[in-house]
Structures are given as C-alpha cells and as structure tokens.
Amino acid sequence: MSDWRYLLAQNRATLLSVIFFVVMFAIYTSNHPAGFSANVVQTAANKGVLLALVAMAQTFVVITAGIDLSVGAVFVLTNCVASWIVVGTAASATLGVLGVLLTGLACGAVNGLIVIYGRLQPIVATIASGAVFFGLALLLRPVPGGDVYGPLADGLTGRIFGVLPASLVALGGVVLLVWIPYSRSAIGRATYAVGSSETAAYMSGVPVDVAKFCAYLLSGFVAALGGLFLTFVTYSGEASAANGNTYTLFSIAAVVLGGVSLFGGSGSAIGAIFGALMFRTIGDLLFVFNLDPLWQPLFQGLVLLAAVCVGSARVFQVRNRLELFP
C-alpha cells in the first residue's frame, strides 16, 4: 500500500465527519428561507463553536481512554468568572481573559492530579470535581448577570469583512495554535500511546503521568476558551446546571460523531469539532423543516443512535467473532 492510502485509512473517521457535516449543512442552508447567507452562517457558527470547543476539550481526555464529565462545569464556571473579570477597559479585559484561562487550567490540573495521583477512575473523579466546579460557579453567580467587555465580544461573535464569521476564525486559530502543535508534539504522541495501551507506553519509557496530566490540563484550558466564548455570546454569566450537563453530554456525542474512539488511542479534535457542528446542525434542520422544537431532543437522540450504528456497521462484516471485542 502506498503512503496516501495509509493516511486515508487512518484519518477516515475524521474525513467522514467532515463530509457528513458538509452534506447536512448544505441541506440546512438550501432549505433556509434566507439561503446560504452571511447571517445564517454567522448564527450557526456562533452556536456551533461553543459546542465545538467543549467537544475539543473532551477529546484530549478521551484520547487517553478517559472521560471528562466536568467539561460542562468548567465551561459554566469560566463563563461566570469571565462575567466578573473580563470587563472594563481593554487592558483590564485582557488581564481578565488571562484569569479565565488560568481558571480553566487550574480545573484541568485538579482533574489531572486526582486521576493520576489519586488513582481514581476518570469518570468518578470528574463527576466529583465537576460538582465542585459547578458549586463555585453558583457562588459566583447565584443569579444570572454580569457583563463583558463589549468590543471584544462583538468582535469575536461578529463577521470579518462582513462575510466571514469571526467565531470560526477564532476556532481555526485554536486548532492551529493548540491542537496541531499538540498532536504533533512528543507529549501529544504520548497521550495517544497512553490511551491505546498504558502498559506498552510505560514499558517504552513514555512519560505516562506527564502525558495524562497535559491532556487534563489542556481539556480545562479549551473548556475555558468555550466558557469565555459563551460570555461573549450572552454578554453575561449564568451558573446554569442545565447548560453544564447538556454540554458535557453533547461533547461526548460530538466526540463519538467525530470518530474519536471512546476506548482511547485514536481520533482527532478536528473530527470532534465537525462532530459538534454536525450535532448542532441536526437541531437547526428541524427548524427549517418547520417541525415542533419539542422534537429536538428525540431527533438528536435518534441521529446519534443512527450514527453510532453506522460507525459499528463493520460488525456485520466481521467474520472472526473475536474481533467483536475491543
């Protein structure tokens, strides 16, 4: 086999999620009363980018064969923090942004330390830490409110040159500055190794603990980017339990749709991002086909089930039953 066929085979899941999204989005815009207009794209982008960032955060941890059930809570907590400190002048807002990102890093560090040194299962550790993070968010914002530095919010949720949604550009920036370097770094490689086979990784001299810690740290960091962006979209902070839970669950759905293996060791944040955009488009499709919004959860659930079924359709071709077990 030649090189490109190996590349294709190893990135098939990511490519599929891109193709599915493009098809769905084409159906959506072609049935939208306003068509493929800058406005429609901008609205979709702003909604999609929120979930895309949280899904990306989830991806880091899922690659290590863990799961982060606190991403939603970090997302909400950083939103509340941002509504307090990303305010005032340009300078103070900049400091505020740094503060929000540090909050995210701290949350990720806490998760990482509990999982690595507490030897707790990620699912248990992050349920507990997620509750703590949400508790802190409630203390910060018992009732919705707060503010955000307007120019920054408007700039990042608006359009560049009147056509290009700034949120998409920002997301692309995050991919370029965070995901690409990470996935090509030795430490990124190490997280894949840990997720695929922790024993083999350890025996190969891979820094297993450092790799896991970095994954949780980056998860917190990117979830904080999501929280920051939520503040820009809503111009306020809200400790919403519903938001936290929904985003956590949807991030897992997006990761699965994006072809990231929940068993760890394979997949890409780019796939997860398109998984997230796809998941958002499903909801919008109902709108353009004039279906009752009450149908949305049911419909999203069905699509998710269908996607998972398609993803595992290979099971029917497996002729050695031993291959059915992971």
Place this chain on the structure above:
Amino acid sequence: MTRLEPTASPILRMEGVSKRYGGVRALANADLVVFAGRIHGILGENGAGKSTLIKILSGVVAPDAGRIVLDGAEVAFDSPAAANRAGIVCIFQELSLVPDLSVADNIAISNPPRRFGMIDRRAQRRLAEEALERAGAPDIHPMALVKDLPLSRRQMVEIAKALARKPRVLILDEATSALTAADVAKVFVVLKRLRQEGLALLFISHRMHEIAELADESTVFRNGANVATYVAGTKTDNEVVEMMIGREYSHIFPPKPAARAKGAAPLLELRNLSWGDRLRDISFTAEAGEVVGLGGLDGQGQRELLLALFGVLRGVSGEIRVAGVPVSPSSPHAAKGKRIGMALIPEDRKTEGLMLPMSVRENLSFAALPRVSKGGVIDRAREQGLVGEMIDLLDIQTAGSDAPAGSLSGGNQQKVVIAKWLMAEPRIILLNDPTRGIDVGTKQEIYMLLRRLADEGAAIVFYTTDYDELIGCCDRALVLYDGAIRRELAGAEITEHALIASALNISSEDVAAGAPAQ
C-alpha cells in the same frame, strides 16, 4: 564466527541482587557478569528468577539488595526510561508496542526526532526505515498501524524499536517465541552482527537450540539464583536441562502407543472446511485416543482452523462431524456443549484464557458452570471439590484456590487454563500453541497429560510452532501452508526434515541441499 576474548572489565556486572514479592523470594543473591561483544544466554524454568532479573536490569522493578555496575560505575534505574538512557534496552516477552500508533511512531516513541518542538515526521520516517532495515524487516511499512500487523511482524517491529535506541546492552526476553522460523533466522543474523559491533547481548529463550546456536556463554538460573555459568559447547543439552530443573531428566516426551486399529467413526471429521481465503478445503479426521498435530510456519491458517472448529468464525463452509453426526458450532458456548463436547486451549492465556484478577477457583469453573451448579445456582461444595481435584491433577502451584490467577507463574497459569477445560469434560481438545513461553518442567507435564487424555478416549488436535513437539507428541502431523493441508505425516514419517520441507512448501531435496536445519 569470531569470539572475542573477555576484555579486562565486563560492561555489566550484577552482584548479590535480591528481590522479594511479598513472601515470595523471586531472586536471591544473584550474580551476573556480561561482556561487550558477546551473546550471553540465560536459561531457567519459569519462576527461576529470569524475569525478575531482567526487570531489575531494565528499570521496571527496584532490587531489595545488591548492586548493578555498568562500565565500572554503580547504577540504579527508577524507570525503563532511565535504563534506556544508560544504554540498556530490553525487548520484552509481552509486547511493548502501542497498537493504535503506526510502526514509525512506535519505533520513535520514547524520543521522537523533533523540529521546533514538533515531531519531525520525515526524520522519524527515515529513522524507522533504517531501524527496520537493521532489524532485517524492511518489508514492514512504517505507516502501518501496529494493530493491523500479525504477531510475528510486531515482534520484528519490537526489535527495530530497540535497535533505534542505540543500545549498548540489549536484552532479548523470549523475543523469538512469536517468530516464524524464517524470521528467527533473520534475527539471528542481526544479533550476530550486533555482537560484532561490540554490543553486549543477553538472550533469554526456552528454545535450547537457539541458545546453543547463539550464545558464547550461558548462565543457568534456578530458584532465584544463578547455579552455573558455562562456555558454549561445554555442556550437553541433557546436562543443561538437569541444571535447570535440578533433578534427573530422562524422557521429555511420553512414549507413543503403537498404531491402533481404526475405530468405526472418527470422533472428529472435517470435510472441505473453507473460510474465505484463509482456510482452503481442509479435510482430516481425528480418532478417539489420537493426538493430531498441526504444523507449518506461523500464520498459515492453523489458528483459524481451530477457531473455525470452536465456532468463533462466521461464514465457514464445509462439514464438521463429531462421532459421525454433522454439527455446526455457532459459538464457543455451543461447541463446549454436551452434543459437541469441544474445548480450545487458546494461544494467549492472559487475554483469551484467564480472567487474571479473579480467583483460580472462579477461573477453573467458568467452562464447567453447568457441572458445578444446581438449578442455576453454583454449588460451592461441589465446585470446591472439583477445583481441588483439578489443582491436584495438574499439580498447580498456587497459594490457594482463592488466589488471583494473575499471581501465578506463567506455567501455572497455563495449567489453570488447561484444567478449566478438563473440568468441562471435553471429548475433543483443541490446543493452540499451549507451551509457548513455558518452562521445561511444565512442558513435560503437559505432554504427559495430553497423552493420558488421549489414552482415556479424547481426540486431540494440537497446534504448535515447536517441531520437537510435533515429533515427540503427535501420532500424526498435518502441515499447513497458505490455509491448506500441504502434507500429512504419520508415525515415523514425522521428522524435522520432512516438517521443514513441507512447512516451507518446498520439496525435501532442497532442504537437504542447503537450508539450515532448525
């Protein structure tokens, strides 16, 4: 081949090294001296302390006492990475490859070439190609995922990975046990070249002829201590085996019964069994009381044949008859049922044979749950009784029937797997390379057991990569090549010569002409 005289000072010296695991003494006051430019064989039964020695050398566990001197300086390693940095690299018996990463990623895993902090894929690719070339496996594509490679290729990647770390002391722990004969020959060429380049090699193997071919000197371990070091060629195989097991060693294989009269219907009969392009028109019979061997190079369909019989594969065509009755097992559960009465001792005891964290008792009962339960409830008294019988029958060394299976030594784990299936009282027993990585003493017990089971009326189909076992254990041997039975050998026809010739699918004259005999 050139043999260097021992240089003034050894490259590596271990002195008085001891290690305890709980109450078990794994290594007691062991010494080892290794010189550069030489291959040092390590021999010993499972549990003799070889693995512990290797783990201490490669930084996986820390010794309780003793010192390690490398190049005249005392060293202590707290991790495999630290040992690697000092130039000690180990190729482990349990593969240390990451399945979801590519071959190149794996080869460069501990220290990938970097540019601007990111992995330089081109440099990594070159590094991987070089390492594969050096390991004698240039046919492996650096971009292939390790999980898509067969076991023997993975082992070659493992060797390439070790070479890429530029070791000064290279440890091979049963590194050839998963290899085909052709690959072993290639690896030996590589190892001999490394010796000439001045590396010190530690070679651990259960295959005596491999040690005999490679090692300049060998050290025998028994009960956690080194009992003897000898220069290659100064001891006979029998003497070496006696040192290893510490008792008189006579016939390793039990005598075969004289050819018996053919019974009415064979217990197991296959007609034109096929599965995709991996199994082609396989037809053979196995009678009650017969041990039928499956031979040939690794990966010629032997494993698939056993899986097909055991109901694991889908879409198998052809006919399987058990005692004259056509059956089509649809799962291992169906295959082990009363109607078929089949058992499969799998290849990999750790993943397919045992639930390692569960107790020996629970593991033994899994295949025989109907036998130990009444009305769906497990009868603990009956279970305990049967389990006790099995532990005695196979002489399983365990702290008790409630000890976790993972706490047993490799040989005893394998005995648990076999005992589990004997508890289900099968009449057809399939074995997939059951003695791989097992010490001589246990091997011998397994051979005896197989023969006794056959004498008691079971039909046994026995796949093994060890020619000696085909010759010593089997009444008939079927040699597979490319999914088809290439040749059937019976009784005295089963010779090393005939096995190699048919395994390589060449006529026997070619072998006589030149190919090295294994």
